[in-house]
Amino acid sequence: MxxxxxxxxxxxxxxxxxxxxxxxxxxxxxxxxxxxxxxxxxxxxxxxxxxxxxxxxxxxxxxxxxxxxxxxxxxxxxxxxxxxxxxxxYRKTSRMAVFVSKMDHCLMELIWRSKSGEIPVEIPMIISNHPDFKDEVEAYGIPYYHIPVTPETKDEAETKALQLLEGKVDFIALARYMQILSPEFVSHYENQIINIHHSFLPAFIGSNPYHKAFDRGVKLIGATAHYVTNDLDEGPIIQQDVKRVNHRYTADDLKIAGRHVEKSVLAQAVAWHVEDKVMVHGNKTIVFA
Amino acid sequence: MxxxxxxxxxxxxxxxxxxxxxxxxxxxxxxxxxxxxxxxxxxxxxxxxxxxxxxxxxxxxxxxxxxxxxxxxxxxxxxxxxxxxxxxxYRKTSRMAVFVSKMDHCLMELIWRSKSGEIPVEIPMIISNHPDFKDEVEAYGIPYYHIPVTPETKDEAETKALQLLEGKVDFIALARYMQILSPEFVSHYENQIINIHHSFLPAFIGSNPYHKAFDRGVKLIGATAHYVTNDLDEGPIIQQDVKRVNHRYTADDLKIAGRHVEKSVLAQAVAWHVEDKVMVHGNKTIVFA
Amino acid sequence: MxxxxxxxxxxxxxxxxxxxxxxxxxxxxxxxxxxxxxxxxxxxxxxxxxxxxxxxxxxxxxxxxxxxxxxxxxxxxxxxxxxxxxxxxYRKTSRMAVFVSKMDHCLMELIWRSKSGEIPVEIPMIISNHPDFKDEVEAYGIPYYHIPVTPETKDEAETKALQLLEGKVDFIALARYMQILSPEFVSHYENQIINIHHSFLPAFIGSNPYHKAFDRGVKLIGATAHYVTNDLDEGPIIQQDVKRVNHRYTADDLKIAGRHVEKSVLAQAVAWHVEDKVMVHGNKTIVFA
Amino acid sequence: MxxxxxxxxxxxxxxxxxxxxxxxxxxxxxxxxxxxxxxxxxxxxxxxxxxxxxxxxxxxxxxxxxxxxxxxxxxxxxxxxxxxxxxxxYRKTSRMAVFVSKMDHCLMELIWRSKSGEIPVEIPMIISNHPDFKDEVEAYGIPYYHIPVTPETKDEAETKALQLLEGKVDFIALARYMQILSPEFVSHYENQIINIHHSFLPAFIGSNPYHKAFDRGVKLIGATAHYVTNDLDEGPIIQQDVKRVNHRYTADDLKIAGRHVEKSVLAQAVAWHVEDKVMVHGNKTIVFA
The missing domain is CATH 3.30.70.260 (ACT domain)
Known part of the structure; x- marks a missing residue:
């Protein structure tokens, strides 16, 4: 395959x-x-x-x-x-922009699978609301655009991102990008923005899912890759996976353990997307894996 | 072990x-x-x-x-x-009552693991709000008490059950028992009633979780064994597991696939309980598995 | 499905x-x-x-x-x-004979899934080289034939079994049947005999796989359902699964833990077989699951 | 943890x-x-x-x-x-040398988990019998020693490696290093060399396990991290895991799918080793995970 x-x-x-x-x-x-x-x-x-x-x-x-x-x-x-x-x-390779904030594990996994040829995808640019990973990303020869986002500058920031993306990418992966995109932005990339949510949706919708998971005492933690719609964490699910945890895990341990699930779930969803294996039907996906 | x-x-x-x-x-x-x-x-x-x-x-x-x-x-x-x-x-075997409604897969798994000696537990009685499994259960030599429950007779039914249980059992397994127990009943068996919920809690709390899972388009379905408290589906989680599903599964398929997760998760939780491996701390469990 | x-x-x-x-x-x-x-x-x-x-x-x-x-x-x-x-x-239900020796967990799982309608299969007979499960099986209304097998009587025993099966069953499940069938017998049911081997083949071919697994110190134990050919444990694999274990498991613990893998793997293979989802190609299977 | x-x-x-x-x-x-x-x-x-x-x-x-x-x-x-x-x-960090040949996925995973602080380990050097990953590794500020190995120069190469390692590292990870180490070399690092074997041992011992897995038609592929002894692929197993595959996977697909199992199994074994959670007993491990 x-x-x-x-x-x-x-x-x-x-x-x-x-x-x-x-x-x-x-x-x-x-x-x-x-x-x-x-x-x-x-x-x-x-x-x-x-x-x-x-x-x-x-x-x-x-x-x-x-x-x-x-x-x-x-x-x-x-x-x-x-x-x-x-x-x-197969002669034409998909082009993916990656949006990232302050955690680079998902970003690095996508770069690694692209570079190794495991996922047939090019990464023409990384966009981040933080400058942190500029050197790391540019070492791979990928342009890194730092576009800060504040409540006041959000519209402007999205406009700038759209201009950078225009004609350069086919779809977007949100690799732990902690900003909510506006309906206007999303409308330009319908079913073409893949987000990784750091919980087994629909459990722990919204922010701080690992803390919520810790407080609830769950025995498995998970991650969910889904297309972005205008309903937060409600878009069509592409892939999910879980990892077993126990009473010894602190909330911080859950975060660290969750990283491995997040990066493999997102990478799998991206691979299926670029291999044209995912179709959206209403709020669900058909995945011909 | x-x-x-x-x-x-x-x-x-x-x-x-x-x-x-x-x-x-x-x-x-x-x-x-x-x-x-x-x-x-x-x-x-x-x-x-x-x-x-x-x-x-x-x-x-x-x-x-x-x-x-x-x-x-x-x-x-x-x-x-x-x-x-x-x-x-080890010289004294725990005694478990099983409560069941209209699905017998969890009940049968518990009986089988008890009978085979895999879980060191005796089952002195089955209590059901339906008569359906009377013959099946009595063939194993286990008394089966049919106690119908209606909104009007609920108090009376619980009183009758408590009388039957009194001095005969150490704890209770709710093996897909579809009645909500009153706080009064629960207070007699604090941290001694294990329920199997047919979803990966806290996703799909309440009734019809498989239909909700179908509507949400999840890629894994799950089951959760927890101690019963007075907050519905909010008690301390003992064990959870999941099974991968896909777009071909109808809501009915999810129910059938879920049975296997339910019965193994409940049986595992019961085993740990009788082996004195579970401690409750606040709303969580420590499981020395 | x-x-x-x-x-x-x-x-x-x-x-x-x-x-x-x-x-x-x-x-x-x-x-x-x-x-x-x-x-x-x-x-x-x-x-x-x-x-x-x-x-x-x-x-x-x-x-x-x-x-x-x-x-x-x-x-x-x-x-x-x-x-x-x-x-x-779908109007015609497959008919399966189950062969069993001295462990009944796989047998009971098959009976349960047949009886509950989960696998669309009838069980016209159980054949065993031991009398142990006669009562248990007959309680379900299924005829139980005890055909003892010794090195001297093996040919005779197989002939007797073939006569019982003739025209009555479509295929055979070996549910921990501890006798090796002769090439002559197998030739009557080519790709119609499903065996459960109690290891993750090709690891631990032959007898006592759990003891071998214990001695080797593996961290996962498994089970394999395969079609029976004349090469012991070498037939086309239909399904495999594993379960995590650790240093606390004795060889006996591995056996008990393995039961659950064995019964679910065999039941899954039988389900796919009766749903016409398995094709044999050389020494492999295509499974349209 | x-x-x-x-x-x-x-x-x-x-x-x-x-x-x-x-x-x-x-x-x-x-x-x-x-x-x-x-x-x-x-x-x-x-x-x-x-x-x-x-x-x-x-x-x-x-x-x-x-x-x-x-x-x-x-x-x-x-x-x-x-x-x-x-x-x-906790004040003293373990020091690990990584040996690698021509596949860098395990190497990169170890570097990434070290760099991110997820595994508390320093990597003072990488040793390879090939020059391929020199630039990639040195970009992380880690010295890369290319020591070619031929049948004639093997002794000399091992001597050179031992000199480089002397006093600089506590243990060694073989991250898909395709040379067999001599008993003399192994004796310097008893139970301090962790190898990743690209199969679920003891299935598919030796070379080309993915081709063997393809030929056998297994439904799960695996990887095994173990301490190196003088018996090839027979050392004490630290960790194993598997991934489900199907008839659509070519031998090359198995290799690619297997990478993810290999890298996570090796990284887990290394983490347990540096956290002092592994003890060797005969040919087995006790892992206090």
Whole structure:
């Protein structure tokens, strides 16, 4: 799943209302364009009248010729079946901005997985409301923009960030970024902003989840990666995981132990996102993992 | 931890304010009574002025003589150090009542682990607000009491249950018992009623947690065993676990998948309780697992 | 995945050499028979020249008419594409024999999940080389056949078992059955005998895996469900799981802790098998879980 | 467990033959030196005639005066009870050399956890048989020694490494170091060399475990951290963990997925080692986690 390096590989991700013969129609279109199917994933909310979700990964025998042809075919088919669809090529790498505040574990994990090629993603910039990680990030050759945020300058700061991002990135990872983005900002990147929340949502919504977890005496702590919407900590969940703890953990221990869950959950969510494996449906995700 | 069959084994569980030399004092007392220590577990909330928790499992060389002697020594020491303590012997098996409503998976797991000797517990009675499992339970030779509960008869029903339990059981497991017990009832079995809640608390407090989990689109479902207090689903947590789910699970699938988590979490909590491994401190537990 | 009760649902499971347009061909055939597709799962060992594996679950609008028609269409298509295929209906429940020796935890788990409807399987008989669980099993209304096995009587015992099974069961679960079946016996139920091995294979092949695990000082113990072949403990693995242990566990403790892993791993493998989710390819399985 | 910053804290780790009153003797000694006990962990192989293992973490009211006094008391007690013991102070940080070959994920994880203070360890040097990570490592201010190893130069290379290490490090982590160390080398660091093996030992001993795992079709892959002895992959296991995989994983995918298990298992083992939580007994470890 990670390791394919074929440059002729592409992915089609789509959803539409259920329709008899929809899979035949799509696979016929692929066959017509000489696509050899590698993976198919499918989901439906109801086989007769629900929503149909589909992901197909394939290799094009004659990529240069077929990719654009297939796109045109999909435009026609998309109209006919009222599809939301996206055709992506392994030849084009996703571009991710990372927003960070004062903890760098998630940031470093994303940089490391990008650099090692484990996640096929480029990081054209890091944006932070603090200057702390400037040297560390620039050592990797990644531009670091320090945009301070105060209640008074928040609008201005977001405008500046949007200008920096414009045309340079496809999506954003909030790697323990402790500012709440405005609805205006979020509207520019709908389902394209992934946040890591440091609890097993919906437990411990809001701030200081590890202190709340400590006070409640839970035996597992967790982390949740979700798309950002305008409802705090309520966006569609992409991935969650937990780690066992016990009575010996102080609130600070929980924070430290939680870091490992946070960074692996966020990195997994980012990987699925760039591999076109996540679809949003209402307030939930379909993840073709 | 499970398998010792020595009849000379006993367990001392205690808590008290921290005091210099407290461990020496206890272990000297044990030495004096010819106890060979097998396991020691200890916890403190603060080494200088916190609360001290201690569990020690040992074998008495001359059980018949030493057990009562040790008890007398502990009475004196308990006064001196303001201890809460409990001395238990492997010769005496705990007695548990199980309360159940209309789902039998937790009940059956408890019966099976009792019967197989895996949990050293006797089950002198099952109490249910429904008649459904009467035959199934009586086939194991366990009395089954059907005590219907309506808003009008709730007091009466609890009184009847208390009479049945009186002197017959040491603690109660609520194995998916869907009635809320009154403060009056709970006061008779403080920290002696273990409930299984079918969610990863504090997520999805209250009724229908699987439907709530389905609606929220979580990627893990869980279960929580806790002591019952007068705050619904807020009692000290003993054990929690989770299971990974995905977009293919319907709300009904979540319920079915959750059963396995529920029954293993409850059984684990019951095992620790009867092995004297759980101490309550405020709204949390120390579990010497 | 577990909870659908539609009586119009059927499953097609197939494998064949890769062929351009194979998915179109199959889904066209389903469309032609008015099948509404609920789930598709697919795998290929190589998109151009590998082996293609496919599972599709669907609802037939006019079941009585379409099921047999579809079967005829598949016979033709199966010839054309050199398919191995199996068409199963939710109207027909699988029948499983359980073989057991002297530990009943796996047996009881299978009976419980069958009885509760969680696994859609009937258990027409239990066969054991010991008489121990006769009463327990017969209380559930299941015939129990005690067939003792000694080196001298092994052939005879297997012949007797085969006669009992003939036409009565579709597959066999070895629920801690401690006899090795002969190649002759296995040949009657190729890829239809599921064994639970009490270790994380390929660690601790052969007898006494818990003692070996104890001696090696592992920090996790496991269990493995696999199809039985003529190479001991070498058959295609269906499912595995592990449980964390520590230095306090004696060899006996490992056995007890391992029971829970064994029973859940075996039950999961049996569920996938009866839901037609497992395909064997060489010495491995494709599991469309 | 991680977060304590008290400079008055110390740890005593010891083992000796069981002896009545041994815990009293030790805790009396601590009391006498005004030590407030924070954590006690204990294990015995047999309460009457086995080996006794003990770890106690405490705060000294008057550190400067008490630490050396306590040491002297322990020397006397150690003689009396034939103890192996080690008294460590939070004031002194362990020093670890990391050996690496051509994969840097484990190395980077160790550097990151050291640098962030999560593991209280210094890294005075990295030694590699390849030059690849020189720049990356030196950017963190850590000396990087490239010592090539060929069959002809192996002795010489080990001699050179021993000279570099002499007096500079307390223990060694082999972070995917693909050379086998000689018995002579190992004898200098008995139970002080931690290796990460990229499989769930004892499954897949030796080279290429991921290919072997792929060929066997396992459903979980794992990693094992162990002390190095002269029997390849047979040393005392400190920690193990696994990750679920499926039929879609190629051998290369297994390698990539395995990295995350490897790095977290090795980092955990290193953390326990520097926190004086691991004791070796024969070919096993007692881990007071």
């Amino acid at each position: 990670y390791s394919t390096t074929s440059k002729n590989r592409a992915v089609l991700l789509l959803s539409c209302p259920e329709h008899p013969g929809i899979i035949s129609a799509i696979t016929n279109g692929l066959l017509h364009n000489k696509a050899n199917i590698a993976h198919v994933d499918q989901h439906t909310t109801d086989p007769r009248e629900g929503i149909f979700f589909f992901r197909v990964e394939f290799e094009l025998e004659d990529y240069d010729h077929s990719f654009e042809n297939l796109k045109r075919d999909l435009e026609i088919m998309g109209e006919e079946y009222s599809m939301n669809w996206r055709l992506s090529s | 499970y398998s010792t069959t020595s009849k000379n084994r006993a367990v001392l569980l205690l808590s008290c304010p921290e005091h210099p030399g407290i461990i020496s004092a206890i272990t000297n007392g044990l030495l004096h009574n010819k106890a060979n220590i097998a396991h020691v577990d200890q916890h403190t909330t603060d080494p200088r002025e916190g609360i001290f928790f201690f569990r020690v499992e040992f074998e008495l060389e001359d059980y018949d003589h030493s057990f009562e002697n040790l008890k007398r020594d502990l009475e004196i020491m308990g006064e001196e150090y303001s201890m809460n303590w409990r001395l238990s012997s | 577990y909870s659908t009760t539609s009586k119009n649902r059927a499953v097609l499971l197939l494998s064949c050499p890769e062929h351009p347009g194979i998915i179109s061909a199959i889904t066209n055939g389903l469309l032609h028979n008015k099948a509404n597709i609920a789930h598709v799962d697919q795998h290929t060992t190589d998109p151009r020249e590998g082996i293609f594996f496919f599972r599709v679950e669907f609802e037939l609008e006019d079941y009585d008419h379409s099921f047999e028609n579809l079967k005829r269409d598949l016979e033709i298509m199966g010839e054309e594409y050199s398919m191995n295929w199996r068409l199963s209906s | 991680y977060s304590t910053t008290s400079k008055n804290r110390a740890v005593l780790l010891l083992s000796c033959p069981e002896h009545p009153g041994i815990i009293s003797a030790i805790t009396n000694g601590l009391l006498h030196n005004k030590a407030n006990i924070a954590h006690v962990d204990q294990h015995t192989t047999d309460p009457r005639e086995g080996i006794f293992f003990f770890r106690v973490e405490f705060e000294l009211e008057d550190y400067d005066h008490s630490f050396e006094n306590l040491k002297r008391d322990l020397e006397i007690m150690g003689e009396e009870y034939s103890m192996n013991w080690r008294l460590s102070s």
